[in-house]
Amino acid sequence: MATLVTGGAGYIGSHTVVELQQINQDVVILDNLSNSSKAVLKRIESITNKAVTFVEGDILDTELLHSLFKQYQFDSVIHFAGLKAVGESNEIPLHYYKNNVYGTLNLCEVMAQHSVKNLVFSSSATVYGDPETVPIKESFPTSATNPYGRSKLMVEEMLADLYRSDPSWNIALLRYFNPIGAHESGTIGEAPNGIPNNLMPYITQVAVGKLKQLSVFGNDYNTIDGTGVRDYIHVVDLAHGHLKALEKLNSQPGLVTYNLGTGQGYSVLQMINSFEKATGQAIPYQISARRAGDIAECYADPQFANQELNWTATKSLVEMMEDSWRWQQNNPNGYQ
Ligand code: NAD
Ligand code: WQD
Numbered sequence: 218m219a220t221l222v223t224g225g226a227g228y229i230g231s232h233t234v235v236e237l238q239q240i241n242q243d244v245v246i247l248d249n250l251s252n253s254s255k256a257v258l259k260r261i262e263s264i265t266n267k268a269v270t271f272v273e274g275d276i277l278d279t280e281l282l283h284s285l286f287k288q289y290q291f292d293s294v295i296h297f298a299g300l301k302a303v304g305e306s307n308e309i310p311l312h313y314y315k316n317n318v319y320g321t322l323n324l325c326e327v328m329a330q331h332s333v334k335n336l337v338f339s340s341s342a343t344v345y346g347d348p349e350t351v352p353i354k355e356s357f358p359t360s361a362t363n364p365y366g367r368s369k370l371m372v373e374e375m376l377a378d379l380y381r382s383d384p385s386w387n388i389a390l391l392r393y394f395n396p397i398g399a400h401e402s403g404t405i406g407e408a409p410n411g412i413p414n415n416l417m418p419y420i421t422q423v424a425v426g427k428l429k430q431l432s433v434f435g436n437d438y439n440t441i442d443g444t445g446v447r448d449y450i451h452v453v454d455l456a457h458g459h460l461k462a463l464e465k466l467n468s469q470p471g472l473v474t475y476n477l478g479t480g481q482g483y484s485v486l487q488m489i490n491s492f493e494k495a496t497g498q499a500i501p502y503q504i505s506a507r508r509a510g511d512i513a514e515c516y517a518d519p520q521f522a523n524q525e526l527n528w529t530a531t532k533s534l535v536e537m538m539e540d541s542w543r544w545q546q547n548n549p550n551g552y553q
Contacts, residue, residue: 218291220242220291335387348512399544406544406548408551424496476519
């Protein structure tokens with residue numbers, strides 16, 4: 218039996234494939250390489266000493282999906298494939314809905330036709346919108362403020378309907394908080410195209426000299442020091458969460474939703490300070506205007522995942538900083 222990993226060449230997917238291979242699970246990656254590079258495959262192999270089975274293709278390609286489900290004996294799918302840039306989703310919303318919503322619908326139809334009904338879906342803390350209080354529990358109300366977030370919410374609702382119509386499905390909706398860090402080998406990590414949107418790759422690109430200085434988006438939020446607070450989680454901890462979710466699906470839980478976060482929030486200034494301390498690199502920054510759509514504080518209550526999945530994030534903020542930096546230093550231009 219094998220696991221199909223859509224989007225397995227991407228940031229979180231590649232780290233999850235490493236962990237799956239390391240527990241001897243057979244994996245097939247399906248990725249259209251729209252936001253990743255084939256070079257990651259050799260890197261994964263160099264970490265695990267195992268061959269990677271890779272298919273270059275699109276989750277929108279129904280024929281291809283059928284042929285894959287005929288060729289391999291899948292018992293589960295981890296579905297990472299999706300577009301994730303919030304700003305871009307405002308500019309090309311239909312592309313986001315087609316890729317993220319229709320792509321998932323297409324995948325689920327093919328899964329159903331081949332009686333593969335175990336699915337782990339990459340959702341996001343973005344589905345909590347601007348929460349009234351923190352820490353955030355899974356039971357909090359959901360909302361979205363941009364097409365990317367709405368695409369995640371639509372998929373969550375579609376999967377809930379699918380489960381209600383056919384309770385033989387087992388579906389884990391994993392709501393990730395802010396993944397950062399990289400594999401400790403420094404050989405795989407986050408490789409954003411162009412200027413990064415997210416804080417951590419921006420910091421490491423300033424440190425390596427690719428960008429001049431960081432803009433801190435607002436210092437007048439109602440937080441510890443006025444800058445935005447987030448729940449940063451090491452990508453390898455996140456990858457382990459997927460292994461635990463797959464295990465859970467084998468016990469046939471039906472539809473389940475888990476926050477994958479650490480439960481600890483850090484401000485932008487705390488992140489800069491922590492990076493500087495962990496790496497000895499200075500990060501020049503200036504305070505600039507708030508970024509449209511940003512919220513003050515977002516961090517998880519991870520207790521439900523801790524209990525139900527027997528999973529906890531174990532890596533410290535220092536490890537996140539060191540591992541992000543090692544990856545950036547070894548690969549100043551990502552996989553190129
Ligand atoms: P990523 O862009 O590195 O990985 C996604 C992968 O999916 C890429 O390799 C891309 O080429 C592939 N892909 C996209 N559309 C595809 C399609 N139609 N067919 C086949 N492959 C396709 O992103 P990531 O950070 O690894 O995120 C993985 C998932 O987790 C995404 O669904 C994302 O929305 C979600 N997520 C990410 C974050 C984050 O901050 N990184 C937070 C919450 C949720
Ligand atoms: C973190 C903090 C910024 C960049 C996004 C998506 C979310 C999820 C994770 C997928 C905020 C501040 C950032 C910079 C800054 N992705 N910042 N200067 O916005 O919490 O979440 O990625 O699901 O959906 O919205 O993450 O890393 O962009 O920002 O000051 O150059 O850093 O204002 O407070 P965010 P981020």
